[in-house]
Amino acid sequence: FYNVLRIRNLxxxxxxxxxxxxMMYCKAGEARKALxxxxxxxxxxxxxxxxxxxxxxxxxxxxxxxxxADRRKExxxxxxxxxxxxxxxxxxxxxxxxxxxxEEGDVERANRYINxxxxxxxxxxxxxxxxQSSEMVQQIAGAYIDSLDAKRRAMGYVTIVVSLxxxxxLGRYFTILVYYRNFLLYTAAAADQRSGVEYGC
Numbered sequence: 607f608y609n610v611l612r613i614r615n616l617x618x619x620x621x622x623x624x625x626x627x628x629m630m631y632c633k634a635g636e637a638r639k640a641l642x643x644x645x646x647x648x649x650x651x652x653x654x655x656x657x658x659x660x661x662x663x664x665x666x667x668x669x670x671x672x673x674x675a676d677r678r679k680e681x682x683x684x685x686x687x688x689x690x691x692x693x694x695x696x697x698x699x700x701x702x703x704x705x706x707x708x709e710e711g712d713v714e715r716a717n718r719y720i721n722x723x724x725x726x727x728x729x730x731x732x733x734x735x736x737x738q739s740s741e742m743v744q745q746i747a748g749a750y751i752d753s754l755d756a757k758r759r760a761m762g763y764v765t766i767v768v769s770l771x772x773x774x775x776l777g778r779y780f781t782i783l784v785y786y787r788n789f790l791l792y793t794a795a796a797a798d799q800r801s802g803v804e805y806g807c
Contacts, residue, residue: 621647621657625664637671644668659688663699679706686719 613630616623624643631640644665652658662685669678685699704719 621652621661625657625661628664628668632668632671637668641665641668641672655688656692656694659685659692659699662688663702666699666702679703682706 610630613623613626616626624647628640628644631637631643644661648658648661648665652661662681666678666681666685669675669681682699682703686703689699700719701723704716704723707713707716707719
C-alpha cells in the first residue's frame with residue numbers, strides 16, 4: 607500500500623515512478639512486464655547517475671528473477687560503477703556483486719568488494735549493511751580456508767606422484783646399471799676366452 611501511494615505521488619511517466627512500478631511487477635511475479643517497462647528507459651539514457659545506478663540494480667534483480675545470470679551480473683557491474691561515481695553510499699549493488707563473485711569462487715575479488723561495501727556502510731552508519739557485510743566477510747574467510755586446504759591437498763597429491771616417479775626412475779637407473787655391468791663382464795669374459803683360444807691356452 608505504501609508503494610502504491612509513492613507511485614501516485616510521482617509524476618506520470620517519470621523514471622522513479624517506472625522503477626517503483628517495475629518493483630511491484632516483480633513482487634507480483636511478472637518480471638517480464640517489469641523488464642519491458644524499465645529496460646527502454648535505461649537504454650534511452652538516464653542523466654542522473656544515482657538514479658541510473660538504482661535502475662541498473664533493479665534490472666539486475668529482474669534478470670535474476672528471469673534466470674539470466676549473465677545479464678544479472680552485467681547490470682550489477684553497471685550499477686556498482688555508477689554507485690561509485692556518486693556521493694550516496696547506500697547502494698546494494700556492490701554488496702550483491704561481492705556475494706555473486708563469492709558464489710562463483712572468485713574469492714579474492716569478492717573480498718575486495720565486500721571490504722569496499724563495508725567502508726560505505728560505515729561511512730553511512732548503515733547498521734544492517736554492516737551486519738550483512740561482516741557475515742559475508744566470515745563466509746569469505748571460510749572460502750579462503752577451504753581454498754588453502756584444497757591447495758594443500760593438491761600439493762600433497764603432487765608430492766606423492768613426484769615421489770613415485772623418482773622411485774621408478776631410480777629403479778630404471780639401477781636396472782640399466784646392473785645390465786650394463788653384466789654386459790661389461792660378459793664382454794670381458796668373451797674377450798679373455800677368445801685370447802685364450804688364440805694363444806692355445
